[in-house]
Amino acid sequence: MTAFLKLLFRNRLAAMGAVVIASILVLAILTPLLPLPEPNVTNTADRFQRPFTEGHLLGTDHLGRDLLSRLLWGTRLSLAVGIAAAFVAATIGSAIGIIAGYYGGRTDNLIMRGVDMLMAFPYILLALAIVAALGPGLLNALIAVAAVNIPFFARNIRGITVSLAGREFVDAARLAGKGHASIILTEVLPNVLPVIVIAMSTTVGWMILETAGLSFLGLGSQPPQADLGSMLGEARAALITAPHTSVVPGIMIFLIVMSVNLLGDGVRDALDPRLKSGALSRPRAITQVDRTSPAPATPQKGVLDLQELETQFHVGPRVYRAVGGVSLHVEPGECLGVIGESGSGKSVTALSVMGLVASPPGVITGGAVKFGGEDLLGASYESLRRKRGDKVAYIFQDPLATLHPLYKVGDQMIEAIQSHHKVSKSKARARALELFEAVRIPNPTSRLDNYPHEMSGGMRQRVGIAMAMVNDPEVIIADEPTTALDVTVQAQILALLDDLRRERGLAIVFITHDFGVVAQLCDRIAVMYAGRIVEEGPTAAVLDAPAHPYTARLIACVPELGGGRRRLEAIPGLPPVVDNLPEGCAFAPRCAKATPDCQRGEIALEGAGARAVRCIHPEEAVA
Numbered sequence: 001m002t003a004f005l006k007l008l009f010r011n012r013l014a015a016m017g018a019v020v021i022a023s024i025l026v027l028a029i030l031t032p033l034l035p036l037p038e039p040n041v042t043n044t045a046d047r048f049q050r051p052f053t054e055g056h057l058l059g060t061d062h063l064g065r066d067l068l069s070r071l072l073w074g075t076r077l078s079l080a081v082g083i084a085a086a087f088v089a090a091t092i093g094s095a096i097g098i099i100a101g102y103y104g105g106r107t108d109n110l111i112m113r114g115v116d117m118l119m120a121f122p123y124i125l126l127a128l129a130i131v132a133a134l135g136p137g138l139l140n141a142l143i144a145v146a147a148v149n150i151p152f153f154a155r156n157i158r159g160i161t162v163s164l165a166g167r168e169f170v171d172a173a174r175l176a177g178k179g180h181a182s183i184i185l186t187e188v189l190p191n192v193l194p195v196i197v198i199a200m201s202t203t204v205g206w207m208i209l210e211t212a213g214l215s216f217l218g219l220g221s222q223p224p225q226a227d228l229g230s231m232l233g234e235a236r237a238a239l240i241t242a243p244h245t246s247v248v249p250g251i252m253i254f255l256i257v258m259s260v261n262l263l264g265d266g267v268r269d270a271l272d273p274r275l276k277s278g279a280l281s282r283p284r285a286i287t288q289v290d291r292t293s294p295a296p297a298t299p300q301k302g303v304l305d306l307q308e309l310e311t312q313f314h315v316g317p318r319v320y321r322a323v324g325g326v327s328l329h330v331e332p333g334e335c336l337g338v339i340g341e342s343g344s345g346k347s348v349t350a351l352s353v354m355g356l357v358a359s360p361p362g363v364i365t366g367g368a369v370k371f372g373g374e375d376l377l378g379a380s381y382e383s384l385r386r387k388r389g390d391k392v393a394y395i396f397q398d399p400l401a402t403l404h405p406l407y408k409v410g411d412q413m414i415e416a417i418q419s420h421h422k423v424s425k426s427k428a429r430a431r432a433l434e435l436f437e438a439v440r441i442p443n444p445t446s447r448l449d450n451y452p453h454e455m456s457g458g459m460r461q462r463v464g465i466a467m468a469m470v471n472d473p474e475v476i477i478a479d480e481p482t483t484a485l486d487v488t489v490q491a492q493i494l495a496l497l498d499d500l501r502r503e504r505g506l507a508i509v510f511i512t513h514d515f516g517v518v519a520q521l522c523d524r525i526a527v528m529y530a531g532r533i534v535e536e537g538p539t540a541a542v543l544d545a546p547a548h549p550y551t552a553r554l555i556a557c558v559p560e561l562g563g564g565r566r567r568l569e570a571i572p573g574l575p576p577v578v579d580n581l582p583e584g585c586a587f588a589p590r591c592a593k594a595t596p597d598c599q600r601g602e603i604a605l606e607g608a609g610a611r612a613v614r615c616i617h618p619e620e621a622v623a
C-alpha cells in the first residue's frame, strides 16, 4: 500500500487531483456541522445578491437562498449519488462480465447480446427513458446512471475474464476440485479487481457529470433540494443578469470532475507500473542512441565487434545500467559463448547490436557496434532494417512468442525472404523447403503448411533456426535457443548449429547460462556479471582453469554426471540490482576472496593473448 501511495504521489497531477478531491470530500462531510444558513430557506428580498456581500460569501440565488450553503449541500448530494452510481454499475457490470467470460458459450452469448442491446441506445436517451419510466427523483437518476454504465463494465471485465478463464492456474484450480463459485472468487476476481478499480476511478467523474445532467434537465433532484446539476438548471434563466449563480456550481462541477479524472489516471498508472516504464507505449523501431562520449575509433576486429557498449533503461528517475561497457568480437566461422546468471545483461547486449532494445525505456549511452566497417549505432533505421535478418539474424528462446500464431510457418519464411530479396513466391518457397531439409525437419513439404501451434517445441526451434538462416546471414545471435528443450533435442539443435557454421562460415554469438552447451559448441567464452565482462578466453582454458572467482563459483554450481556425490556450492547472496551498482567489483559482496581494495575504483579487464580477467585476486594468473 505504501509503495502504491508513493507511486501515486510521484505523479504531480494525480497528487494535485487527490488534494483537491480530498478537500472537497472533507467539506462535503463536514457540511452539517458548519455554521451555514439553511440551504432551502427563501428570502426574495435578498435575491441575486452578488458574491462577498455581508452574510452571503458567494451571494444568493433567484429566491434569495444562500449560494454557499446550497453549493456545499448540493456537492454532498452530487458526490454521494455519483459515487453510489459508480459502485452499483461496477458491481453489477463486473459480476455480469465475470459470469459471461467465465462460463463462455451460450451463457456468454445470451448475456452479451443483452448488453449489446443496452449499448445500442444513445446513453442519454436510455437514461431519460429510464427516468421517464420510474419518475423524476434523485434515486431514480442514480438507477438510470448506474444502468447506462453497466454495459461499459460488463464488456471490459468480460474481455479480461475470457483470457483468464483459459489460463493454467484456473485449470489447476478446477482439477484440484474447486467449484465454480470458489474459482470465480479466489482465482478470477483477485485478477480482475485492479481493472475494476481502474475502470471505476476513471468513470466516477463521468457519472457525477451524468447525474448533474439529469438534474439539470429537471429529472434528478427535485426542488427545493439542490444538487449541482439542479443549481445550474435553476440558474439558467439568470445566466446574463446574475452569472455568479451559474458560475459557482459550474466551477465546483469542473473541480470535482477534473480532480477525480487526474486522480483516476494516477491510480491507473500506479496500479500498472508498466505504463510508467513505457512498456505499454509503442517502442521506436530502433533503440534510442544517446552517446555521452564519442564513439571509440578502434578499428573493427572480426566480423562483428562490440566496443565498450553501454545500454541503460531510464525508468522515471531510475537508471538501470544493464550493459556497462561490454567489448566482444566474433570471427567468421567462430562460436562465441556469452555466459552469466539471469539478469547479467546478456540479452540486452545481444539486442543492442541491431537496435532491438525497446525505447522507451532503453537507451544506448556509449560505445560502438562495428559490422562491415560501419558503426551500427550511428546507422539510419533503413540501413539497420536492411541488415536485420539479412546480415545479422537472431534465434530466440521461445519461437512460439516470435512466430505469428495465425500464419503458416512456410508463409512466414517466404515473407522473411521476400522482405530482403526480390524473388518470386515459388522461388522463396523452394528456398524455405531447402532450409527445412537443412535443419532436418521430417516431411518438410507438408510442415511448411503447418501453423506454429501444430508443431512440437523442438520442431518450432528448428523453424526458428531455418528462419534465421533464410537470408544466409554472416552472424547469428542465438539467445538461449535450447533452454526450453529436452536434452536429446537440444543435442540435435546444437549439432545442427555446429554443422551450419562449419559449412557456411557463420559466426555465432551463443547466449546461455549452461556450461555444458558452451563446452560442446563454443570456441571462446565471455563471462558476464552485472552488465560487464568479468572473464574471457578460449573455452577449454576458461573451463579448466577459471581465473575470476565468479566463473569458478559458477562452474562449481554445475552437477557432473558420473562425477560421484559431491556438495554443490551455490553462490551466496544475489546479483546486484543494476540501478545501484557498488563501486569497484560488483561481485565483491559475494566473493570469498574480496578485500577492501576490490570495492574501490575501476577494475580493468586485463590479460594476455585471448585470456583476460577483471579481478585483482584472480584464481589463476592469466598474464
Ligand SMILES: Nc1ncnc2c1ncn2[C@@H]1O[C@H](COP(=O)(O)OP(=O)(O)OP(=O)(O)O)[C@@H](O)[C@H]1O
Pocket (backbone or CB within 6 Å): 277, 313, 315, 320, 321, 322, 340, 341, 342, 343, 344, 345, 346, 347, 348, 349, 361, 513, 578
Ligand atoms: N525494461 C526494463 N526496464 C528496466 N530494467 C530492465 C528492463 N529490461 C531489462 N532490464 C534489466 O537489465 C538487466 C539485464 O537483463 P537481461 O535480460 O539482458 O539479462 P540476461 O542476462 O539476458 O538474463 P536472462 O538469462 O534471464 O535472460 C537486468 O538487471 C534487468 O532487470
